[in-house]
Amino acid sequence: MAEGRRGALRSETARVSILRATASQFAERGWEHLSIEGIAAEAEVGKQTIYRWWRSKAALVAECLLEGLLLPEAFLPADTGDVRADLTAWIEAILRFADDPRSAALFRSLIAAAAEDEDVGVRLRDALGASSALAARLDAARSDGELAPGVSIAVVGEALVGAIILRVIVREAAPPELPRQLVDVVLGRGG
Amino acid sequence: MAEGRRGALRSETARVSILRATASQFAERGWEHLSIEGIAAEAEVGKQTIYRWWRSKAALVAECLLEGLLLPEAFLPADTGDVRADLTAWIEAILRFADDPRSAALFRSLIAAAAEDEDVGVRLRDALGASSALAARLDAARSDGELAPGVSIAVVGEALVGAIILRVIVREAAPPELPRQLVDVVLGRGG
C-alpha cells in the first residue's frame, strides 16, 4: 500500500494552465514558433515544471488535442440513415471550419506537428473522426446495403480525410460542390 | 533592352551548391532541424548569399523540390491502357518509397514544410504528380470509358494523394493490398 509518498503532489492548476497556454500559443503563433518559454510565461509556470511532465512540445500539443483544446468539436458524422448526406455534411463541417483563415492556419500547424511527431499524428486522425466514429458510420452504411461489399471501410475514411488534409496543405479553397464530389468518388456515382 | 545592369552577376556555382546542401541537410536533419547556418556551412557559402536570394528556408526547400533534388523521381503514372493497373503501380511506387524509414522521414518533413509554407505545398503536390500527370492519365481513362463520367478527375487525384499522405503522417505501414483497395475505392469495385 502506498510506499510513503512525500512532498507536494502534482499541481492540477499548473497542469491545466500549461495546457491552456499551449493551446493559446499554438493558435496564436503556430507550430513552428511555439516555444516552451512562451508557454511557461503565459502559464506563469517555471520551465522545469513543463519539462518534468512532458518530454517535448509535441507531447504538449498531443495532450491538448486529446483534451479537445485545439479542435473545437470532434467532427462526428451524424447517422440520419442517408450515408451520402451524412458524409457530405461531415465533410462540409470540416471544410467550413478550415475556411476561416485562422482555423486553416491552426489546421496546417496541426498537420506540421503531426508530420513531425507520431503521437500528434494519431491524435489528429482520431480527432477528425477518421477512425472510430467514421468507421462506425460506414459500417452502418454497409449493413444497410448502401456500400459496396468489397471496399475497405478504413480505406474510404483515409481517402476522405486525406483529401481534406491535402486541400488544407495546399491552401486551395474548396468549391461548394467538393463534399458531394468526394462522396461520389469514394461511394461511386450512384445514388 | 539592356536596362543598365551593373555589378557582378549572380554566381551559379553558389546557387547550385546551396541547393545541394539544402537537400542534403534536409534529408539528414529534417525540416525542423534544418538551419540556414548548416546549409551555408555545407555549401561553403556566406549566410548573406542565401538571404540575398531566398527569403526563408521554405523557399530553399521549394526550389529544391522544383529542381527534383528531394524526391528521387517525379512519380509519374504509366499508361498501359489498364487504369487500375497503372494507378495501382503508381501508388505502389510511392508507398515503396515511403517504406524506407529514411524516405518516410523525408516525406514527413516535406509534409511539415508544406503545411507551413504555401509554395512548398504546391510544389509537393506537383512533384507527386497529383496535378498534371495523374490528371492526364485519368483523363485518358475517362476517354476509354473506364471511368464513370460524373466523377471529378481532380478529386480522384486528391483522394489518392491525400490517402497516401495521411498514411505517411500517421506512420502506419501500408499493407500490400492497400494500393488495390485505394483504386477500388476511387474507381468503384468493378473490374
Next chain:
Amino acid sequence: MAEGRRGALRSETARVSILRATASQFAERGWEHLSIEGIAAEAEVGKQTIYRWWRSKAALVAECLLEGLLLPEAFLPADTGDVRADLTAWIEAILRFADDPRSAALFRSLIAAAAEDEDVGVRLRDALGASSALAARLDAARSDGELAPGVSIAVVGEALVGAIILRVIVREAAPPELPRQLVDVVLGRGG
C-alpha cells in the same frame, strides 16, 4: 617620356567626396562606428575606389586631419609678447572647443583613432600645434627670458597638450581657472 602611363587618371572628384564623407561620418558616428561601407555610400563611390587609394580607415582619417576637415582650425598660439597670456588663451581656445558635446565626442574619437594608428597620432599632435607652432612660441618666450633656461620646450608642450587630452578622455569639465593653473604649473608660479 615617363614610363608610358595609360588609362583614366585618379578622379579628384571621387577623392574629395570620399574625404568629405569620411569627415561627415566620423563626426556623426565616431571612430568605432565609422565604416568604409557608410563612407562609400555617402560619397556615392564604389568601395574599391576607397581601397585603391587608402589602406585603412585610419589612413582616411589621417588624411582628413591633414586637410583640416576634422579640426576646424589649427589651434595656433598667438604671440603678444606675454607668454602666460598667450598660452592661457591657447588652452582656453582648445577647451572651449572641447566644451561642446559634439566637439568633445569628435575629440575623443580622434584620440581613439590616434591610439590605434600611428599616423593619426602624429597628425593629431601636429593639428594641436604641439610640435611646431607651440614650440616656436615657447622658444620665443625663452629668448625673451620668460622661460627658465633649463626646462625642455618640447616637454612643456607635451605636458600642456597631454593635460588637455586627459581632461577630454575622462570627460571632466574644465573649470575656468584651469588654463591659468596649467600655465602656472609648467611655467612656475611666478609672474
Next chain:
Amino acid sequence: MAEGRRGALRSETARVSILRATASQFAERGWEHLSIEGIAAEAEVGKQTIYRWWRSKAALVAECLLEGLLLPEAFLPADTGDVRADLTAWIEAILRFADDPRSAALFRSLIAAAAEDEDVGVRLRDALGASSALAARLDAARSDGELAPGVSIAVVGEALVGAIILRVIVREAAPPELPRQLVDVVLGRGG
C-alpha cells in the same frame, strides 16, 4: 527584510573566467579587435551570460581595470621624503612599462577604450594613480614645503599623466632624461 530573491545566484566562476578571458583577449588582440564572441569562447561561457551582466565590452574592460587584471601594478609613487626623486621614479616605472612593445600596445588600447567609454577613462586615470595616491604624495610634498603653494596639485598630476599618455599615443620613445625633465617642468627647475 529578505526581499524574496528566487532562482540560481550569479555564478562567481563565470564572472571570474569572463574577466580573465577579457584581459587575455584584450592584451592579445587589442581594443579594436576585442570581441564578445572571442571572450565567451575563451571563458567557455555562453554569450548571454556576458550580456546579462555587462552592457558592453567597454564595461568588461572597465571592470578588468578595477580588478587590476590589465595593468600589472597600481603604479603608486613612493614617499622617501624626496618629491623629485619619488616622482621621477614613478614616471620611470610607467615609461619602463610602456617601453615594451606589447605593453605599449596594451596601453594604447586602453587609451582608445578610455576615449570611447567614460568609465574606462575614469578607471584608467585611477589605475595610473593620478587621483588619490599621486595627489597624496604631492600633498605631502607641499606640507614639506617642497611645492610652491599656489599650484594646483590635481593639475600637476594631470600634466604628468597627460604627458605620458601623449608619448604613448604618438609612439615616441621616451629619452632617459624625460622623467627628470617632466619633474622639472611641473615642479620648477629648482632642486
Next chain:
DNA sequence: CACTAAACGAGACGGTACGTCGAGTCTTCAA
C-alpha cells in the same frame, strides 16, 4: 580612330561578429 588599360559605379562573394531568442539543464528558495 581604333585599341588598350586604368579607374570608376555597382554589387555579389566568403567571412566574422553582432546582439537576441529559445532550448534544455541546473540551482536556489518558499510552500
Next chain:
DNA sequence: TTGAAGACTCGACGTACCGTCTCGTTTAGTG
C-alpha cells in the same frame, strides 16, 4: 518533494561590414 524563478551553456537567428572579386562603363593615352 514540488514548483516559481532564474542563471547557465549552447546553437541558431537575421543583420552589418569586412576586404576581395567580378561586371559593364567611362576616360585617357598609344599605335
